Amino acid sequence: MSVTLILTAAVLSLCTAIMLLGNTVYSPAAVWKVLTGENIKGATFAVRTLRLPRMLSGLLAGFAFGMAGSTFQTMLRNPLASPDIIGVTAGSNAAAIFLLIMMNLSGTAVSLGAVLGGVLTSAFIYLLSRGGKFEGGRLILIGLGVQAMLNAFISYLLLRAPQHDVPAAYRWLSGSLNGVQLSDIPMLAIIIIIFSPITILLGKHLRILELGENSAVTLGVNTDRTRILLILSAVISIAFATATTGPIAFVSFLSGPISSKLVGAGTQNELPAGLVGAVLVLLADLIGQFAFSTKFPVGVITGILGAPYLIFLLIRMNKTGGAS
Amino acid sequence: MRQSEKVFITLIISLICILLCIAGSLALGSRSVSPGELIDALFLGKAGTFGQIVVRERIPRTVFSLIAGAALGISGALMQAITRNPIADPSVLGVNTGASLFVVMGIAFLNIQTAGQYIVLALLGAAITAVFVYGIGSLGAGGATPIKLALAGSATSAALSSFVSAIMLPRSNVMDNFRFWQVGSVSGANWTNIRAVLPLLIIGFLISILLAPVLNAMALGDEMASVLGVHTGIARAIGALAGVVLCGAITAVAGPIGFVGLMVPHVMRLLLGPDQRIIMPMSAVGGALILTAADIAGRILGNPGELESGVVTAFLGAPVLIIIAVKSKGSSL
């Protein structure tokens, strides 16, 4: 529990930092006044239009990515099986971009399409990898192949896209908190308020699923229903988060292992993983904004930070025989 | 059907397809050329009409897609043979991305410009990545199993392409013409860079042919190969070097083109069996065919623009990876 508290504190202080920092640094008092409705010249625009959506989207999307990633990893019993590595996210993105460009849809319809794309991709990968004995390594290989195909399809769609659709499509390709609008936030917030409790409640069943199909059935867990519900809520959260911020590289993948290290292996992990996701996104956004002379979008920073960790994790898994 | 007949028939069919692809590659694109103009430009050396000029301009690109496909096919076959791993391939192992990253770094920080400099950096990047990925993949029990190699490769590849993006992003004005450092394309080839990579490719081709009997022995396991008189360490090093040189040189010109080296040797093994003396040259033939066809497909699908050939090969080749994964028994992963 104390870990959760510390993580919450970290999230809150990062949120505060994002609200205060920028081209002009405002005092907490000034920010508070703006938020409570007062109009301060300059500050109102910066805080309400730029920083508030930035902070909220980072918080919510990071939480969604972290929790969903951790769900997949636990369910498939493999730290590499996060949705951004096995191609589920790519499935969502491909569906969204297809609807945007080919069907001229926008808004919630696209997000729902992304959900469908993610679910179908998950089902496809899962069915292919089942064949007799469930095999984690095979699932990841298949996921890598599926991802490569989907990315090729996305490249094709982008090339076909009319000029005016391209910016909207790019939202689904590169993770960034720039340009998020306050009106984008409520939808994402509602989704997360609905689906994260489901994930957390089912987390207990997930711990038993971890013991393997047979033990889970013996212990009275409805395995198929649990899996389907968990996959659905994970994919839905990711799809709506991606619709707001774009895919932020490696956050889904990183949050689970980091939080399970913090809370200890085998403990219920969903809430801490979501908080770690939020910390990662907010922190990376601050780094991207202020650490270099060029401003980097958050996805590039998490990409650079996450990649070495991915390799480190592989080295450790190989040494202990986890991957084979 | 006898083995030699199978090889012969496959070869003839491939060569006919390659000829068709060459014609297609010269004639098709954003400005298509009639067969008459094509023949005039090619065989009568005419360069009067616009169509004839277009054909001439497409010759280096066509030549390059043929040799690049051949090189990538052989490179994949070599890597699969020395690792005894059906999914080893310059793209799955991240070698192409490594080459790409070094070239991009060279452009951004060292201001490199000549084809020779590109190639040196690409080879360096490819070699370092290959050693790195193989090193990670062979840690732990069981050595370099397919799954461990693939994961190490794609993780490394993801890491390296993050760096490529980070380097290219602040320099988008300089880099806009260099999108092919992220997804490979043969469109940028010209005679200068073909001449620059050709010697390397010839060396790579020769090594792969000479090494084929040794690789046949190594297919039976390192112990068996040693008993048959193979220095497995030396053979593996030479094979890896040749494989890296082949794909590194191509990446220096075209950026990372994926999956050719994965699917072509796989299809050839399915059709013609596991004899490396046949697999090596036939992978060259198949690779040339696939990449040229992919380039044409990219031009047709992308019309009026162009879809990078690397996108098309990924779309064709990724299913092969999926099929190998589905077919393989748990134990062999």
Added chain:
Amino acid sequence: MNNEHQLKVEHITAGYDGRTILKDIELAIPVNKISVILGANACGKSTLLKTIARLLKPSSGKITLDGKGIWTFPSKHLARVLGLLPQSPVVPEGIVVADLVSRGRFPYQGLMKGLSREDHAAVAEALEIMGITNLADRRLDELSGGQKQRVWIAMALAQDTDILLLDEPTTYLDITYQVEILDLLTDLNRKKGTTIVMVLHDINLSARYADYIFALREGCLVSEGTPSEVINEELIKEVYGMNCSVISDPVSGSPFVLPKGRHHVLDSCLA
């Protein structure tokens, strides 16, 4: 046709990663004979075979072939004299029998040349000896365990070496195939004078088929000689840590080991 190649193990100490497995082993392989290395699991049988086949460099001592250290031979040259069938060689996917067997001709091939007439003849003879000529065009993955093992031995035969080492050639085979393989190896030894050294698990089959036995215990050579000289109750106790009775095999006349466990032993047999 006899061969004269003298293979000697001279004070070998060897192991992996600093862990010593073989301790100061000294022995001479009997020429034109079938020798079997016996011992409990992890006693160093396979390690000894690997060291002899130059797959493992000894930390001290040396293996000599006709008086010269084997590490001084060019590798292809040695490969024409000394062959080994490892315990689990890799099967290239989709390979056909004739192709696999012909890979045994590697030490005779030049850099650019394909298979010569001689190579083809050697492959045909190897298939003939193993009785698998009719399987030549079949894929290896379609064959039964016993047939596969014959193919591998045929490959080793195609290598045409005067000395052939085999690491557990009968493991995982049904008893019928075990006997069949051992019969074929005996044919080979009698017809061509090939010196055969193998690791076997089955003591009784070893006693039947071996001309000579080396018994290892924890990396040391504890006994050697003909089966009737070597195999007795004391040696089995020493090597395997098991009580037994040794009788004369009513079929072959060689020693036959009857294990004595804690149950199902008649009072009259208790020592």
